[in-house]
Amino acid sequence: MNVRDRLTGGRAVVAARDEDSTPDTTEIRRLAEAAGYDVVGEVTQRRAEDLRYNLGEGKAGELADLVAEVDADAVVFEGALTPGQYADLLDLLPPAATLVDRYRLVLEIFAEGAGSAAARTQVRLATLRYELPRVRRTTEESVLNRATEKGSPVLDVERRIDTLEAKLDDIADAAADRRERRREEGFDLVALAGYTNAGKSTLLRRLADDLAVEPDDSNDGDDDPGGSHADLTETAPTEDRLFETLETTTRRATLGGRRALLTDTVGLVADLPHDLVRSFSATLDEIGAADAVLAVVDANADEEQLRRRLETTVEVLAADATGPVIPVVNKVDRLDDAEREAAFAVVDEVLAAGDVDTREPVAISALDGTGVDALRTTVIEALPGATATLRVPNSGEAQALVSWLHDRGDADVTYGPESIEVAFAGRPSIVAEARRRAADLRPDDGDG
Ligand SMILES: Nc1nc2c(ncn2[C@@H]2O[C@H](COP(=O)(O)OP(=O)(O)OP(=O)(O)O)[C@@H](O)[C@H]2O)c(=O)[nH]1
Ligand SMILES: [Mg+2]
Incomplete structure (x- = not known):
């Protein structure tokens, strides 16, 4: 509960x-x-x-x-x-x-629901930022205080804000290091963003691998130094309540053979001051670092609600997203054809007005699974990709390479009498590494 x-x-x-x-x-x-x-x-x-x-x-x-x-x-x-x-x-x-x-x-x-130290720090920071102008106002003599007294309430709040900002910076740096390590390990980073109650956590459950909370690195020693995935969580509760998710959560997923990490973020809500939105920096950082962002939209809303929620989402994405944005028009199980078309018209219109690199919107029901396969395909196409044809002599080591490739991308294997040919597609860094590994298995040539 x-x-x-x-x-x-x-x-x-x-x-x-x-x-x-x-x-x-x-x-x-x-x-x-x-x-x-x-x-x-x-x-x-x-x-x-x-x-x-x-x-x-x-x-x-x-x-x-x-x-x-x-x-x-x-x-x-x-x-x-x-x-x-x-x-x-x-x-x-x-x-x-x-x-x-x-x-x-x-x-x-957020104060009631925030669990982790990072989330609590974010709430405390947002609260102080809210209070600062009020404290300023009630401290009428603040101008004098600032110049003369160290103990002014305004200075006190300002100092606490600075401390919390520094603490959050450290937390953000650690998260950035962790993401960088995972990228080096070959993971694609995908963020789920959108208005509160859009269905982000429901979609996360559908896309994530079952029980794959910890990376399976049992068969290669170069994978994960251990401990760095402690934040991966199995549960991302879904509930028909606003702000069900109050912290980012990350789970593993396999997309076209590629290893991805999906991060569910905190929902957005309209009409909040900018500094409150900024306080939830973990969500914004995840959006900013993602190779692709799924912008989940609850299409089961009247036109005005839909527009307002989309505009709120697009504003954040325009400021923070660096990867391509895939609009995900969710809850289509609730809509007839005309309603679905009307929802798409609003989505197209709001996106065209925003400064965001978007892909074609995909209609889904995260609840019953409709359209989720098409969404997977769209995500794979949006991720940075490269291809290579690798030819290696057939041997035990070649078999090991083939299973390494299957774990990291889309590998199409053809067995000849003496050699194996693999048409491989995946993350560019993984394709480069695959070429090196294949070259190592060929006695007479140095490169692939
Ligand atoms: N009918 C229908 N309901 C859905 C669908 N996807 C999600 N829901 C419901 O919408 C509600 C919100 O879903 P969540 O996945 O918790 O939404 P969220 O975006 O994670 O919400 P927050 O964490 O509060 O920001 C839940 O009651 C879900 O069961 C869908 O495709 N169709
Ligand atoms: Mg959620």
């Missing part, structure tokens, strides 16, 4: 305002539930922002009355409140009630 199943944030009333349309509270309700709240009511308003309460004054009063009436413990506010709005709105509520805006809500989810 997930630790968050036992959580209760108490009873909450959701409040939302939108200038142009009646607010849609679906996502903020689901975020509230993910943080452990039981949503017992809502107040929405279509209007321009009020400087004092964000909501209009009358609506803010209505909200306070409703909170008292239903005996709620908290108000969950869709959107960002300025420090002033936060204080004024809180004053209006019954004294025991708390107020949580979108940003704080997401921080709460």
Whole structure:
């Protein structure tokens, strides 16, 4: 059982305002539930922002009355409140009630669920970055403090931010070293990215090798010095809840004979300040380092939701992805042909507007497996590749080479009376190594 199943944030009333349309509270309700709240009511308003309460004054009063009436413990506010709005709105509520805006809500989810030291450090950093401008504001004499006092609250927060940043840098360096080692071992690195609840973890399970959490390096000593795969995990829980995955997880997969490492990343969500997104650097680093990125999209959404989620995803990918991006249009088991076409039209349109190197979108159902083979083919084609035809004398060593090749790429073997010919395709570094190994088995020639 997930630790968050036992959580209760108490009873909450959701409040939302939108200038142009009646607010849609679906996502903020689901975020509230993910943080452990039981949503017992809502107040929405279509209007321009009020400087004092964000909501209009009358609506803010209505909200306070409703909170008292239903005996709620908290108000969950869709959107960002300025420090002033936060204080004024809180004053209006019954004294025991708390107020949580979108940003704080997401921080709460991560604070409750983050398990590893790295994830906790990221949450602490994001929280401090959130608090810094508020501390600045309340420390009116901060300018003076900065110049004269070492003990100012602003300086204190700034110092803690620096410390956490340094700590995260060390963690990121270690992760980068590990990725580099795995690349040298010949693994392709593939990241699964996308909006929260898109189906990333479900797809990871489908693509990953069964039980292949640890690399099988029993038959060649040059593979893994040991211990470097301790972060590979077997479980990537899937649940119909936002932010089910709060840390990156990596598993092995075999794609066209090639050895790949698939990394499931933390989901994205719209309308978060840039510095919160930056705080989840492990996810961004995995996206940045991947040889290919699968951008998973939940196509079972109305056009507006789909567009907003895609735009959020494309923004992150444009900033961070270096490898090709494969749009994966998921949950097509829920769609009829017309809905599927409509979803593809939105995907094409949003991708065309973004600055991302994309491949053709692939329609799949991670749940029932539809389209997953076609996706595998697309991924293999997107990965850096090379080919070689290798000819070696038939011997025990040649057999060992053949099994080495089968483990690392697509090997098509033809046996002649005296020699073996292998048409091989795989990662360029692996193909180069294969040529060297083949040359070593031929007595009279030095290269392949
Ligand atoms: N119908 C349908 N449901 C799916 C499909 N793929 C995933 N789901 C469901 O969607 C929900 C979210 O799936 P996850 O794999 O947890 O999504 P995620 O992208 O990892 O979500 P986060 O970790 O929260 O960011 C779960 O209830 C899945 O069972 C699909 O192809 N079809
Ligand atoms: Mg997940």
